[in-house]
Amino acid sequence: xxxxxxxxxxxxxxxxxxxxxxxxxxxxxxxxxxxxxxxxxxxxxxxxxxxxxxxxxxxxxxxxxxxxxxxxxxxxxxxxxxxxxxxxxxxxxxxxxxxxxxxxxxxxxxxxxxxxxxxxxxxxxxxxxxxxxxxxxxxxxxxxxxxxxxxxxxxxxxxxxxxxxxxxxxxxxxxxxxxx
Numbered sequence: 001x002x003x004x005x006x007x008x009x010x011x012x013x014x015x016x017x018x019x020x021x022x023x024x025x026x027x028x029x030x031x032x033x034x035x036x037x038x039x040x041x042x043x044x045x046x047x048x049x050x051x052x053x054x055x056x057x058x059x060x061x062x063x064x065x066x067x068x069x070x071x072x073x074x075x076x077x078x079x080x081x082x083x084x085x086x087x088x089x090x091x092x093x094x095x096x097x098x099x100x101x102x103x104x105x106x107x108x109x110x111x112x113x114x115x116x117x118x119x120x121x122x123x124x125x126x127x128x129x130x131x132x133x134x135x136x137x138x139x140x141x142x143x144x145x146x147x148x149x150x151x152x153x154x155x156x157x158x159x160x161x162x163x164x165x166x167x168x169x170x171x172x173x174x175x176x177x178x179x180x
Contacts, residue, residue, distance in 0.1 A: 007056035007166060010042035011086075012076055014069045015096040015135060016062030019152035020087035021045065024059070026155035034159075037166050053079050057165055059086040059148075059158075063096035064136045066129035077142040082165060085138045086158070088151040095151075096135040106131030146171060 013021060021044060027034065041052045051072065058080040064070050077083055088094040099109055109131060115122040138144050148161050164171035 006037055006039040008041045008052070008054060009038035010040070010051065010055045010058040010076070010080070011044070012042070012051075012058060012060045012062075012072065013044045014060065014062030014073065014090070015065035016087065016089040017095070018044075018061070020059075020061035020090075020158075023150075023152040023155050024086075024158055027159050028155070030155075030159050034162065051075050051079060055080045057082045057084065057162070059084045059162075060090050060138055061086045063089045063093045064132065064138065064141055065096055066131050068129040070132065070141065073138065073142055082145045083138070083142065084146045084148060084161065084165075085144045086148050087153055088149055090138050091147050091149050093135055093137045097137070100134040106133055147173075 011021065011024065025031070025045070038057075040046055041055060042048045042050075042058075055076075058076050060073065060076065060083065062069075064073055085091045089096050093100070110124045110128060114124045139147075146161060146165065148157060150157060161171045
């Protein structure tokens with residue numbers, strides 16, 4: 001089957017640990033079956049620089065923590081038919097949002113990380129993306145069509161949701177554990 005018949009799939013990694021992408025890859029031999037149904041058009045596991053137009057499904061891992069990520073998630077939403085929050089950081093903010101209760105500003109986070117704890121040359125780098133005042137779950141910023149909870153969600157659950165979406169069905173999470 002040529003790439004023109006396959007649905008366009010993207011994965012995005014924002015502020016998170018990459019565990020969700022590792023679970024995605026843990027589908028093992030099911031990835032071969034998935035590869036026959038989709039064309040991977042954007043992902044941290046592929047060297048693609050710009051988010052493309054006309055994407056059928058995008059899986060997004062991580063919370064939105066900085067201005068670059070906010071611009072990217074808005075672009076992803078505009079160019080994606082079905083946007084999926086993948087994992088607890090995307091669904092709730094999880095670990096990334098822990099910073100929300102401990103500081104008055106994004107500036108103090110950077111000063112704590114780069115100045116107060118530095119042994120040599122304490123300074124905030126100039127090439128660090130501007131942090132948002134608080135890390136946010138995806139649905140707080142853009143419309144989300146489907147949620148896959150878990151930290152990380154199991155490969156089985158990711159495969160189930162993708163299989164349902166690729167078949168044109170809405171996945172039922174009733175009775176589905178985030179662990180399998």
